[in-house]
Structures are given as structure tokens and as C-alpha cells.
Amino acid sequence: MAIQIRKLDSTNLNFREQLFGVLAFEASEDEAIDRAAAQILADVKRRGDAAVLEYTNRFDRLNTGNLAALEIKQDALQTALLQLSPTRRAALQSAADRVRSYHERQKQECGSHGFTYTETDGTVLGQKVTPLDRVGIYVPGGKAAYPSSVLMNAIPAKVAGVQEVIMVVPTPDGVNNELVLAAAAIAGVDRVFTIGGAQAVAALAYGTETIPQVDKIVGPGNAYVAAAKRRVFGTVGIDMIAGPSEILVICDGSTDPDWIAMDLFSQAEHDELAQSILLCPDATYIAQVEASINRLLGDMPRKDVIQTSLLDRGALIKVRDMDEACEIANLIAAEHLEISSENPQQWADKIRHAGAMFLGRFSSESLGDYCAGPNHVLPTSRTARFSSPLGVYDFQKRSSIIYVSEAGAQVLGKIAAELAYGEGLQAHAKSAEFRLK
Secondary structure (H helix, E strand, O other): OOOOOOEEEOOOOOHHHHHHHHHOOOOOOOHHHHHHHHHHHHHHHHHOHHHHHHHHHHHOOOOOOOHHHHEEOHHHHHHHHHHOOHHHHHHHHHHHHHHHHHHHHHHHHOOOOOEEEEOOOOOEEEEEEEEOOEEEEEOOOOOOOOHHHHHHHHHHHHHHOOOEEEEEOOOHHHOOOHHHHHHHHHHOOOEEEOOOHHHHHHHHHHOOOOOOOOOEEEOOOOHHHHHHHHHHEOOEEEOOOOOOOEEEEEEOOOOOHHHHHHHHHHHHOOOOOOEEEEEEOOHHHHHHHHHHHHHHHOOOOOHHHHHHHHHHHOEEEEOOOHHHHHHHHHHHOOOEEEEEOOOHHHHHOOOOOOOEEEEOOOOOHHHHHHOOOOOOOOOOOOHHHOOOOOOHHHHEEEEEEEEOOHHHHHHHHHHHHHHHHHHOOHHHHHHHHOOOO
């Protein structure tokens, strides 16, 4: 039975309204979830290890007597790595090498070494860049395991110079994923605890008897993890609040329609709330992609998830031309944007808002998920309008350097005093004036 994916046409008078109806998604703001997360956070803050252990035993169906028993030691991580098949171990190592190489280049290019300059009167101004001391990375567990998320979160932290990376990963029923542990070994994770949920966020944010407090928490999780991350922001830093995965494909009709159909599947299979959208000026080609979707869907192990995602949040959109496709892409500000066309760079130059851009018909989004090199932790739900992929810069902070010479104080002191008096802050003014000759 063929599925009827939503079809839109940019020439319709109410197209913009229809488009934003497709994009509409309320991030997890469920009051009950938020309230439950708040209670768990408060309990962990108050009782520490005991609370974390209680919630972990309850939610992950464990029977562990102390929290220390839920730490996986380094020798176990190395054993997991060695026990992988040679082919899989080589693939994991190659992916890690590529991710590390990209982020080392990013560190060089993004002002990670700070700067100073000296004015004519001897005043020195500048900026010092320093890594965070300790970072917590949340790696989802349960329905699926994501070794790629270990690499993408831990490697840029280590490249940035973070001294200690603490990883938390839930293991329902006590089942460890060996590939996740192997990824932790390759990425250089310092400590691993098999805990998850809001209680893991709380432990990282506040610290317990066993788990040290971190400076920042990164990595996606379920609705309870998202709610907890929101609430602990300010006590610790967070990377972002991740929504459902998204792919937007701009295609000129020159790519094999089977390829595009499978690219749309690649995000739809994540979960029922994921979003897959195609923009194309060729109505005949859109029909070909739809035919490919219906022909290929039956062979997909996760076909039910894909079907629900495509029916509820997917769309095949006919546009006037590729220029308009780029305009619409900037409105959507998708997490993943594929430009599958001849001369994709000319269209990429018109894109202002996207988490990651995949240029050309051979650049499938799946390559970015695993091994291309750039980070796969990306802004979702149109937040690419104002935020960036996870990177080395997320694990650094900047301190201003102000070294005022005696001569400089004679100039700056008068300026500061005048403005301070204007604000009614006399102590500020006097503090500057005391240094005047």
C-alpha cells in the first residue's frame, strides 16, 4: 500500500502558512516531565549518590548496591575495543581519526590561541583562551546505542584541552554496548558511569560523593534529559536542547531518485518525530522520488518508524526554481541540508542558515553522521538561525586581558570618571580618578 506523503507547492497563496504548519514542533515542555525532572534534580542535589542509585535501579531495572559499581574502568574500555572485529575496530578508528583531524584544524582556525596588542602608551589589551576543566557527555542508551555520539562529543573536548571527560550512558537491564565502550576508549574518555536520565544530568551538574561536578554538559537525550539540562543551565553550561532529527534536501532532479528517497529515510528512521523534506523545481522528479519511497520502504527494518515520520512531518515541495529553494531553505534552517545538484557550490553560497551542508550528489548525510569529520551534533528546530554545530569552541572559554599603563590610566581614567558620574556611580568615578596625576 502506497503512503501519501504531504505535497506542497510554493505557488499556492497560503504556502508559507502550510510550510510553517509542517515545521511546527513543540519541544518537550510537558509540565509533568518538567516537574518530574525538577524533583529528581532536587533529590540528587540533596542526597547525592543514594538518590542517583535509587533512580538508576528503578528506571534501568538494575539491582546495584553502590554507585561506584556503575563505573566502567579503563581496562574494561580497552577490552571492549580489542574484542571488536578487526573490520569494525578499523572503521571506528578511521572515523575517530577523521573527527579528530577536523577538530584540530578547527582549533587552529577559530581563534583558540588568544591574542594581545599593545597601545602606544603601553596599555596591553587582549584575550586569553582556556579549556574547561571538566566536561560531562551524555550518550543515549536504551532503544539504540550511539558510538558515533561518543566520538563527536568527546573528541572535540579533548582537542580543546579539557582535562577530564566524564561520560554517562544508561544501560537498561545492565546490558553494555561494547561498541560504545570501545568508542570511549578511542576518544580518550576519562571516566564512564552507566547512569542516565535526569539523575545523570543532576549528578554531573551538582556532583555527588562518587561523581565529580562538571563545568558543562553536552550530548542529546530524551525529554527528561532535555528538561533537566534546561534547569541546570547556569549551574553548569550546556550545549543545546536537541529536538528531533531533520533533513532537508534541495535537488535539481539530476540525482538518482532512489538515492534521495533513502536520504529522506536516513533521518525518518531515527524516530516518529524526525522530519524529512524535499525541495525540487521538477514535478516529474518529485513523483519519481515518491515512487522510490513506496518501492523501497517495504525492505526497511524500521519501516513503521519511517512511515509514521514521513506521514506526520515529511513533505515533498515543488518550488519555482533553485533560487526559491534556497530562500525556503533559509526559512527552514534545517539541521542537515543536502544540496544534490550540478554545481552545488553556487546554491550553497545562497544558504545562510543550516546546521551542516552536504554538497553534491555523493555527499549523503549519513557520511556526516559517522565519519566525514565535521561534528554531527547540530542545531535543530530552526535554531540554526542563531547557533552552530558542536565544536572545539564549545569546550573553551575566553578571558579578557586588560593591563593599563600609568600613561594609559591618565586617558582612560578621565573617560571612565565622566561616564560613571553620568550613571550616578561615584565610587566607580573615584576609583578611576585616584589614579590620575
